[in-house]
Amino acid sequence: xxxxxxxxxxxxxxxxxxxxxxxxxxxxxxxxxxxxxxxxxxxxxxxxxxxxxxxxxxxxxxxxxxxxxxxxxxxxxxxxxxxxxxxxxxxxxxxxxxxxxxxxxxxxxxxxxxxxxxxxxxxxxxxxxxxxxxxxxxxxxxxxxxxxxxxxxxxxxxxxxxxxxxxxxxxxxxxxxxxxxxxxxxxxxxxxxxxxxxxxxxxxxxxxxxxxxxxxxxxxxxxxxxxxxxxxxxxxxxxxxxxxxxxxxxxxxxxxxxxxxxxxxxxxxxxxxxxxxxxxxxxxxxxxxxxxxxxxxxxxxxxxxxxxxxxxxxxxxxx
Numbered sequence: 679x680x681x682x683x684x685x686x687x688x689x690x691x692x693x694x695x696x697x698x699x700x701x702x703x704x705x706x707x708x709x710x711x712x713x714x715x716x717x718x719x720x721x722x723x724x725x726x727x728x729x730x731x732x733x734x735x736x737x738x739x740x741x742x743x744x745x746x747x748x749x750x751x752x753x754x755x756x757x758x759x760x761x762x763x764x765x766x767x768x769x770x771x772x773x774x775x776x777x778x779x780x781x782x783x784x785x786x787x788x789x790x791x792x793x794x795x796x797x798x799x800x801x802x803x804x805x806x807x808x809x810x811x812x813x814x815x816x817x818x819x820x821x822x823x824x825x826x827x828x829x830x831x832x833x834x835x836x837x838x839x840x841x842x843x844x845x846x847x848x849x850x851x852x853x854x855x856x857x858x859x860x861x862x863x864x865x866x867x868x869x870x871x872x873x874x875x876x877x878x879x880x881x882x883x884x885x886x887x888x889x890x891x892x893x894x895x896x897x898x899x900x901x902x903x904x905x906x907x908x909x910x911x912x913x914x915x916x917x918x919x920x921x922x923x924x925x926x927x928x929x930x931x932x933x934x935x936x937x938x939x940x941x942x943x944x945x946x947x948x949x950x951x952x953x954x955x956x957x958x959x960x961x962x963x964x965x966x967x968x969x970x971x972x973x974x975x976x977x978x979x980x981x982x983x984x985x986x987x988x989x990x991x992x993x994x995x996x997x
Contacts, residue, residue, distance in 0.1 A: 679724065679725050679769055680723055680724055680725075681710075681713075681714040681717060681718075681722075681723060681724065681725060682714060684725050684760075684764065684769065685707060685710045685711065685714065685760070688706070688710070688759075688760050688763050688764075689703050689706065689707050691763060692706060697855050697856060698855065699854045699855055699856065701832065702854070705752070705756075706756050706759065706760075709752065709753045709756035709757070710756055710757070710760055712736075712753070713733075713736055713753075713756075713757060713760075716732075716735075716736045716739070717732060717736075720732065720735075725764055725769055725770060726770070728761060728764075728770070728774050728775075729774050730774045730775065730777060730778060732774075733757050733761075733774065733775055733778050734778065736753070736757075737750055737753060737754060737778075740753060754778055754779070757775050757778060758775045758776075758778055760775075761773050761774055761775040762775070789931075789940070789944045789947060789948075790944075790947050790948050790951045791931065791934060791944065791945075791948045793952065795934050795935070796825065796948060796952075798934075799821070799930055799931070799934065800818075800821065800822070800825075800866075802930075803817060803818040803821055803930070804818060806818070807870075807873070810877065812877070812878035812879075812881040812882050813878075813913070815870075815873055815874050815877060815878035816874050816878050816879070816882070816910060816911075816918075817926055818870045818873075818874070819867075819870040819871045819873070819874035819878075819910075820834065820910060820918075820923060820926065821926075821927070821930070821945070822863075822866055822867040822870040822871070823849070823863060823867050823870070823871065824927070824942055824945040824946070824949075825867075825945050825948065825949050826862075826863035826864050826866070826867035826949070827849060827851075827861040827862065827863045827867070827949070827966070828861075828945075828946045828949035828950050828953075828966060828967055829849075829851060829861070829946065830853065830854075830942075830943070830946060830968075831920050831923050831924065831927075831941070831942035831943070832920060833851045833852065833853055833968075834910070834923065834942070835908075835910065835917060835918050835919060835920055835923060836851075836852055837849065837851070837908070837909040837910065838907045838908060838909055839875070839907065839908075839909050840907070841909065842871065842909060844868065844871070844872065847862055847863055847864070847865070847867075847868055848860050848861065848862050848863070849861050849863060851968070853968035854968065857968065859965065859966075859968050861966055862966075879911060882911040882912070882913065882915065883906055883911060883915060885913060885914060885915055886914070905917045910923075923942055924941050924942060927940070927941055927942045927944070927945065928940045928941055931944055946967070950963055950966075950967060953966070
């Protein structure tokens with residue numbers, strides 16, 4: 679079997695039988711397409727040509743090209759999953775990636791915005807929204823909800839108006855693996871969402887549709903298709919895209935002191951850390967974030983511990 683149809687079959691298996699999210703399937707396919715191109719350059723077009731040596735060479739070339747350890751580790755996991763599936767299918771007599779190893783990705787502390795900085799950011803958004811411009815009112819609601827509920831950006835842009843319960847102050851979210859969870863939000867987020875729904879969204883929903891909206895993610899909707907079920911709309915009645923939200927958040931966070939990624943995930947990290955700093959139970963935070971493993975949530979306890987150590991070094995006379 680040639681590599682390309684085998685990769686397509688593996689993608690179908692991940693989506694239908696394993697229930698992986700679209701983004702996860704795309705990531706696997708991107709890695710394996712890179713592997714197929716690498717193999718083709720070496721005269722290998724069939725899955726029968728996949729050997730441990732070829733896979734190791736592929737990872738080594740990526741390492742020499744300066745790819746991050748996390749990327750190499752992900753590529754290794756993609757290759758192992760692919761060849762294991764081929765072996766179970768009987769396409770390969772044995773699994774060539776059983777002994778494939780990769781460096782463990784280094785764990786770095788996520789960027790966390792402190793409370794005073796977060797308040798400053800929200801105050802700026804509130805001032806901008808007070809003029810009534812629909813985009814500014816929408817952006818305030820987006821940031822308030824991201825911070826209040828620690829949502830992933832893909833979960834935020836996937837929300838429909840029917841997913842928000844304004845009476846119970848909760849939002850129904852579809853997370854990774856199409857798993858649903860109900861997440862609470864606070865009174866400030868409630869005020870921002872109500873203002874958006876009453877004043878800004880009707881304006882955005884009545885705007886004329888365009889043939890294309892380059893500010894939105896092309897993967898969310900085809901051009902010129904209005905999606906009035908979406909909670910957050912772009913400028914042409916289309917569902918707001920991931921890239922548009924990323925640009926909005928990055929522009930806000932870049933102006934704040936600190937280092938590290940400045941995208942929407944920084945708000946998720948910040949919300950989780952502030953919850954734990956405030957005494958929230960770790961398992962409750964795990965449920966709120968939609969983490970399958972408690973170990974994934976525990977990184978935020980490391981963030982809090984790091985902050986405690988920094989405070990100790992600065993404040994204690996015997997530090």
